[in-house]
Amino acid sequence: MRLDRFFTTLGVATRREVSLAVSRGRVTVNGRTVKSASVHVDEENDVITLDGREIKYRKFFYLMLNKPAGYVSSTEDAGDTVMKLLPAEYERAGGFPCGRLDRDTVGLLLITNDGDTAHRLLSPRRHVAKKYRFECSEPLTDEMIKKLEHGVDLGDFVTSPATLEMSSPTSGVIGITEGKFHQIKRMLAEVGSGITFLERIKFGPLTLDDNLSRGEFRELTADEISLLIS
Numbered sequence: 001m002r003l004d005r006f007f008t009t010l011g012v013a014t015r016r017e018v019s020l021a022v023s024r025g026r027v028t029v030n031g032r033t034v035k036s037a038s039v040h041v042d043e044e045n046d047v048i049t050l051d052g053r054e055i056k057y058r059k060f061f062y063l064m065l066n067k068p069a070g071y072v073s074s075t076e077d078a079g080d081t082v083m084k085l086l087p088a089e090y091e092r093a094g095g096f097p098c099g100r101l102d103r104d105t106v107g108l109l110l111i112t113n114d115g116d117t118a119h120r121l122l123s124p125r126r127h128v129a130k131k132y133r134f135e136c137s138e139p140l141t142d143e144m145i146k147k148l149e150h151g152v153d154l155g156d157f158v159t160s161p162a163t164l165e166m167s168s169p170t171s172g173v174i175g176i177t178e179g180k181f182h183q184i185k186r187m188l189a190e191v192g193s194g195i196t197f198l199e200r201i202k203f204g205p206l207t208l209d210d211n212l213s214r215g216e217f218r219e220l221t222a223d224e225i226s227l228l229i230s
Helices: 003-009 015-023 088-092 113-121 140-148 183-191 224-230
Strands: 027-029 048-050 062-067 106-111 131-134 165-169 170-177 196-202 217-219
Touching: 003 015, 003 048, 003 165, 003 224, 015 170, 048 113, 106 113, 113 224, 131 183, 140 183, 170 183
Parallel strands: 106 196
Antiparallel strands: 027 048, 062 106, 062 217, 131 170, 131 196, 165 170
């Protein structure tokens, strides 16, 4: 792989920025200052540094973001997108949110550049489990809970049975295996209540990290990645 492509693939710098850095002696390969941005490198084994910082190659990256309210789960939008919460290199490297959370929904959002894994996680045939902490406007009666647990007819489709763990008549955790637009809000509205707070706490094998504040992110651990792509 060419050195300039190495940096642009990772989103660390543009080709022009790489050429400028090389011309100023800021880039080394295996301890030697390189003279040309077109030199070929072994991205898997060579030690490549920029300004003394080692830049390690990885084909894919996986981030856990604790999404705050007010951000759109997309890469392009007139307003604030979740990508604006991350260093620019992740978007330059092709990163995107895996699935969507509504603007006012908070919590776990996976950011990656691995399209195949994202497609598999979002495929309706996979029935990937998702859990949300919620608060609602009207208390949920036993009858309302039973309807949610048996599936709700929303007109355009009937939801799969949901799981509910109530902590009070107006709050708890709801689990679903779909991810339709405004689905949980529509489900609660259909049984006679309304969502006032919604936070995703689980997506497939991932559980929201309690140490992440709203708007913060971290790289997934090796174990989390292994579970995600298996």
